[in-house]
Amino acid sequence: MNARTRTTLFAALLLTGALLLGATLAQRGMGGAPGTGYGGAGGFGMMGGGYGGAGMMGQGYDASARTLDFDAARAMIQSSSRGATIDPTTNTVRYSGTTVTLDVIAVQPGKPDTTFEIAGLVDPTVEIPRGATVTLNLVNMDYGADMPHGLVITRFPPPYPYVAMPMMGGGPSAGIPPLVARNEQDLQTATYAAGSTQFHATTPGVYYYLCQVPGHAQEGMYGKLIVE
Numbered sequence: 365m366n367a368r369t370r371t372t373l374f375a376a377l378l379l380t381g382a383l384l385l386g387a388t389l390a391q392r393g394m395g396g397a398p399g400t401g402y403g404g405a406g407g408f409g410m411m412g413g414g415y416g417g418a419g420m421m422g423q424g425y426d427a428s429a430r431t432l433d434f435d436a437a438r439a440m441i442q443s444s445s446r447g448a449t450i451d452p453t454t455n456t457v458r459y460s461g462t463t464v465t466l467d468v469i470a471v472q473p474g475k476p477d478t479t480f481e482i483a484g485l486v487d488p489t490v491e492i493p494r495g496a497t498v499t500l501n502l503v504n505m506d507y508g509a510d511m512p513h514g515l516v517i518t519r520f521p522p523p524y525p526y527v528a529m530p531m532m533g534g535g536p537s538a539g540i541p542p543l544v545a546r547n548e549q550d551l552q553t554a555t556y557a558a559g560s561t562q563f564h565a566t567t568p569g570v571y572y573y574l575c576q577v578p579g580h581a582q583e584g585m586y587g588k589l590i591v592e
């Protein structure tokens with residue numbers, strides 16, 4: 365970890381702490397499991413204050429965290445294609461129906477650094493039908509103490525500055541706070557932090573999903589999300 369990455373991590377911790385202020389929602393499924401999030405007991409925050417913006421997509425502020433083993437993380441890579449129409453040419457993943465499960469991998473092994481993978485595509489455009497209830501799952505498969513990754517959905521378009529969050533005006537509509545990197549280099553024996561949240565895609569339009577860890581969205585860790 366060099367000085368810059370240490371600074372990045374520290375900034376991420378500060379950011380996460382700030383987001384926890386005012387978070388009062390009951391926590392769900394977060395009781396223990398060291399290493400699944402920041403701050404230990406009670407530390408894996410709800411989206412409360414900082415995320416309670418305009419509610420453009422409604423009810424996206426609750427999140428829960430858990431730890432997956434390699435098989436479970438791999439199963440999530442596989443399930444990320446389920447129910448989706450995948451177009452590698454346009455780098456688009458389209459979902460249909462009223463219930464959508466959106467499985468997102470942060471830095472899937474074998475893919476580029478500082479990216480999201482959905483259905484095998486890197487930072488794809490995601491299309492979701494209007495009115496769908498979306499379960500958003502994120503697993504961080506990256507390695508390195510300086511490699512937490514989270515995900516927020518916002519109207520705010522790229523390019524993103526080093527610290528993207530304050531630029532978002534009314535705030536993100538949904539998201540998952542940063543998840544720690546996997547705990548060891550060996551993929552088979554490592555454990556992986558995962559988080560989930562639900563939101564309703566109530567308002568059509570163009571949104572963006574991005575990693576809120578400082579520097580990551582600036583480096584390109586984002587994609588477009590269209591509610592049709």
Ligand SMILES: [Cu+2]
Pocket residue numbers: 478512513514575576577580585
């Ligand atoms: Cu990130």
